[in-house]
Amino acid sequence: MHANGEVTQRERDFPALLQRLRPECERIIGRYENSRSALLPIMHLFQEHEGFVSHEAMRAAAQMLNLTPAVVESTVSFYTLFFRKPVGKYVLQVCRGLSCTINGAEEIMAYVREKLGIGHLQTTEDGLFSYEEVECLAACDRATCMQVNLEFVYDLTPQVIDEMIETMRAGAYAVKPMAQTQAPGRTWTVAQDTQVSHGSKSAGASGVSNPNNAGGVGDASGVIMLDRFVNKDISFTGRTQERFARDASAVRQAVEE
Numbered sequence: 681m682h683a684n685g686e687v688t689q690r691e692r693d694f695p696a697l698l699q700r701l702r703p704e705c706e707r708i709i710g711r712y713e714n715s716r717s718a719l720l721p722i723m724h725l726f727q728e729h730e731g732f733v734s735h736e737a738m739r740a741a742a743q744m745l746n747l748t749p750a751v752v753e754s755t756v757s758f759y760t761l762f763f764r765k766p767v768g769k770y771v772l773q774v775c776r777g778l779s780c781t782i783n784g785a786e787e788i789m790a791y792v793r794e795k796l797g798i799g800h801l802q803t804t805e806d807g808l809f810s811y812e813e814v815e816c817l818a819a820c821d822r823a824t825c826m827q828v829n830l831e832f833v834y835d836l837t838p839q840v841i842d843e844m845i846e847t848m849r850a851g852a853y854a855v856k857p858m859a860q861t862q863a864p865g866r867t868w869t870v871a872q873d874t875q876v877s878h879g880s881k882s883a884g885a886s887g888v889s890n891p892n893n894a895g896g897v898g899d900a901s902g903v904i905m906l907d908r909f910v911n912k913d914i915s916f917t918g919r920t921q922e923r924f925a926r927d928a929s930a931v932r933q934a935v936e937e
């Protein structure tokens with residue numbers, strides 16, 4: 681809803697979207713012994729269509745999964761994988777974990793900030809880019825790295841960043857832009873997140889109690905996140921698939937254990 685109380689077009693469109701996505705949500709729920717496990721994939725599904733996880737989507741998920749809205753919101757707010765307010769068409773999340781820092785993440789982050797003219801958790805005025813510095817993305821073997829709209833980009837250098845941003849500006853980047861069903865503000869932070877959104881949210885997995893632990897290959901608590909990729913529950917393409925194809929046997933073993 682606008683500050684002036686007007687209902688937005690996105691909110692008007694939500695009931696139709698929910699109707700369209702409900703069969704897919706039911707299919708996802710059917711895959712899990714405990715329906716609660718479907719929460720993250722369902723939130724990803726709505727984010728894919730709305731460009732962020734709206735209040736309406738969280739309420740709908742709570743109803744479908746018989747959870748309280750507070751449980752849904754606290755889960756969604758835990759991860760840097762979910763945006764609770766509209767973001768730019770390209771969300772650049774640079775890793776500032778230990779391996780990446782040793783390999784020059786500080787310089788890469790400074791370069792991206794300078795290039796885009798924005799800082800941590802900010803969106804450019806034209807709504808094209810959002811930028812965030814995140815904890816370990818569980819791709820330390822390819823540090824320094826980042827995610828663009830949740831797709832991995834590895835071995836970052838200023839040249840890689842230059843080419844990436846140029847291609848995005850030209851509308852020709854390989855990763856699909858985020859859906860933008862509502863214009864983004866200058867930041868997507870939520871007031872009550874002030875503590876957690878400045879460095880202690882997890883990029884990772886379900887059930888990880890330490891927000892600085894992103895989970896990952898070999899970490900059983902990362903299974904639900906890995907499960908998404910392995911089963912192509914939501915279609916990930918390009919570099920992310922490339923890495924998971926390379927690590928396929930280790931990933932499958934982790935999922936099966």
Ligand code: FES
Pocket residue numbers: 775776777778779780781815816817818819820821823825
């Ligand atoms: S420290 Fe960057 S991916 Fe692990």
